[in-house]
Amino acid sequence: MRIYFSASITGGRGQAHIYPAIIKHLRQYGQVLTEFVADQTYTTQGEQQLTPKAIYRRDIDYIDQCDVLVAEVTVPSFGVGVEVARAGMQGKPVLALYQPAQGRRLSAMIAGDPNVTVAEYRTIEDAKAAVERFFDGLALDATKL
Amino acid sequence: MRIYFSASITGGRGQAHIYPAIIKHLRQYGQVLTEFVADQTYTTQGEQQLTPKAIYRRDIDYIDQCDVLVAEVTVPSFGVGVEVARAGMQGKPVLALYQPAQGRRLSAMIAGDPNVTVAEYRTIEDAKAAVERFFDGLALDATKL
Numbered sequence: 001m002r003i004y005f006s007a008s009i010t011g012g013r014g015q016a017h018i019y020p021a022i023i024k025h026l027r028q029y030g031q032v033l034t035e036f037v038a039d040q041t042y043t044t045q046g047e048q049q050l051t052p053k054a055i056y057r058r059d060i061d062y063i064d065q066c067d068v069l070v071a072e073v074t075v076p077s078f079g080v081g082v083e084v085a086r087a088g089m090q091g092k093p094v095l096a097l098y099q100p101a102q103g104r105r106l107s108a109m110i111a112g113d114p115n116v117t118v119a120e121y122r123t124i125e126d127a128k129a130a131v132e133r134f135f136d137g138l139a140l141d142a143t144k145l
Numbered sequence: 146m147r148i149y150f151s152a153s154i155t156g157g158r159g160q161a162h163i164y165p166a167i168i169k170h171l172r173q174y175g176q177v178l179t180e181f182v183a184d185q186t187y188t189t190q191g192e193q194q195l196t197p198k199a200i201y202r203r204d205i206d207y208i209d210q211c212d213v214l215v216a217e218v219t220v221p222s223f224g225v226g227v228e229v230a231r232a233g234m235q236g237k238p239v240l241a242l243y244q245p246a247q248g249r250r251l252s253a254m255i256a257g258d259p260n261v262t263v264a265e266y267r268t269i270e271d272a273k274a275a276v277e278r279f280f281d282g283l284a285l286d287a288t289k290l
Contacts, residue, residue, distance in 0.1 A: 010252045011221035046250045056257030076156035078218065079254035081226020089234055105191045107155045109224035112201030 001030030004066035004083065007037050010046045011077030015099065018124060019072060022097070025128045026070060029135045033062040063087055068138065070131065073110050073118075074099040081109065088115040095119065095134040097127050146175030149211035149228065152182050155191045156222030160244065163269060164217065167242070170273045171215060174280045178207040208232055213283065215276065218255055218263075219244040226254065233260040240264065240279040242272050 003026050007019050019038035026032050036047070047055055059079070063069070069087040071080050073096040084094055094116045098106050105111075111118055117137075119130035148171050152164050164183035171177050181192070192200055204224070208214070214232040216225050218241040229239055239261045243251050250256075256263055262282075264275030 008221070010250050044249050046253060050253075052251075052253035052257030053259070054257070055253035056259075059254065073223065076153070076221045076223055078221055078223075078226035078229070078252040081223035081228075082230040082252075082254040082258075083226075084223070085227040085230035086234065089231065104189050105155050106197075107223040107227075108191060108195075108197035108200035109204065109227040112197030112199070113227075114198070114201075 001068065002066045003030045003032050004062055004069040004087065005032050005034050005037055005071075006069055006080045006083040007072040008075040008077035008080060009037065009042055010044050011079070012044060012075040013042065015072055015074045016040060016042070018127070021124045022070070022072065022127055022131070025131055029131075030067070033066055034059070059083065060086070064090070066092065068092055069094045070134075071096045071110075073097065073106060074101070076107070081107075084110060084113070084116065088113060091115075093117070093134075093138060095131065097121055097130060146213065147211045148175045148177050149207055149214040149232065150177050150179050150182055150216075151214055151225045151228040152217040153220040153222035153225060154182065154187055155189050156224070157189060157220040158187065160217055160219045161185060161187070163272070166269045167215070167217065167272055167276070170276055174276075175212070178211055179204070204228065205231070209235070211237065213237055214239045215279075216241045216255075218242065218251060219246070221252070226252075229255060229258070229261065233258060236260075238262070238279075238283060240276065242266055242275060 023038050063086050096116050096118045098120050121127040208231050241261050241263045243265050266272040
């Protein structure tokens, strides 16, 4: 199973501290193609060593290769939106992990997408449990085919 | 010409004051399908009178109907990312209007997308000029077909 982990970089790094724990948990289910997202040295300036075209090409290639996409959707991000849409148009299952915050609402373009499973979490343990439920559901669907 | 105007709602309303002037200018080139984006009463709570599923369905239908997409990409937004990706996968031209801010970089998933024309602006006059160049370019491409 090839897993695309999608999360905000230039949109904001407010949740970046939680990405490594999610990725570590995802490794139980397959290969995580995008571990760089959790690099704690990255700021909203993004990946300085690559051009935007090179980043775009790499990430689109990873989307096209992945079997499933798991996104952290607490911090608004163009890239996460692009990736969720592309994976969805390719018929790939998407899990969106969301930490609710006062005064905000998750975008309807994520929350209202019938291809996306949204799971709210407060602690990393909640997020891990949501990941587990999601992959258990996929395994169950596979046995029904 | 049916124009989809895409801009942040739940991602943040920091640039919302500029959306009406962009939409007014876009009307010179065709029908703007999404004038509601500029509603100054909307906050990051989004459109309260519709469910996320209804908003998603409406906006996806508008994307599928439009001929061209113009996005304001200063404020990070999942929805704008979804819409730019979907229009691009349908081969529709996309203009992204961006007001540069210190300490931020435009997402590579927008800036590095070969289907997207990025235009930086500081004033509304710059933005209008970028819209004009974009539609003039489309008209020129059409005469070459």
